[in-house]
Structures are given as C-alpha cells and as structure tokens.
Amino acid sequence: MTDRFDLEQQLLDAWKVTDDIQLAYELSMEGNDPDQLANLLLGLKTLYDIKFNKLWDTFESCVGNREV
Numbered sequence: 001m002t003d004r005f006d007l008e009q010q011l012l013d014a015w016k017v018t019d020d021i022q023l024a025y026e027l028s029m030e031g032n033d034p035d036q037l038a039n040l041l042l043g044l045k046t047l048y049d050i051k052f053n054k055l056w057d058t059f060e061s062c063v064g065n066r067e068v
Contacts, residue, residue, distance in 0.1 A: 002058040003065070003067060004068060007062050011055065027040065
C-alpha cells in the first residue's frame with residue numbers, strides 16, 4: 001500500500017529527468033555516435049514512462065485513501 005510519503009518521494013525522483021536531459025545534451029555535444037544518443041533518449045523515454053505511470057498510480061491510491 002502506498003501513502004503520501006511514497007508520493008512525495010516519487011515526485012522528487014521524477015525531477016531527475018532534468019538531470020538526465022542535461023547528461024544526454026552533454027553526450028551529444030561531445031560528438032558521440034548518433035545511434036548511442038538515440039538509444040539513450042529512447043531508454044530515458046521508456047524509463048520515465050514507467051516512473052510517471054507508477055507516480056500516477058500512487059497519486060490515485062492516495063486520493064482513494066483521502067491522504068491528498
């Protein structure tokens with residue numbers, strides 16, 4: 001069972017997307033293989049799809065439990 005503390009932690013974790021975008025940008029500026037960058041971006045998309053879906057499920061659980 002998830003609670004508002006899980007929700008808070010997942011929200012904070014989701015903000016890491018900006019750090020990951022910065023890292024991908026730096027990788028692209030170093031002139032690395034475009035396929036490597038494409039794979040990195042597709043991986044980030046998949047990872048954050050999972051994170052945001054989990055975050056949404058936690059939010060719905062908190063609303064259902066009247067914690068939010």
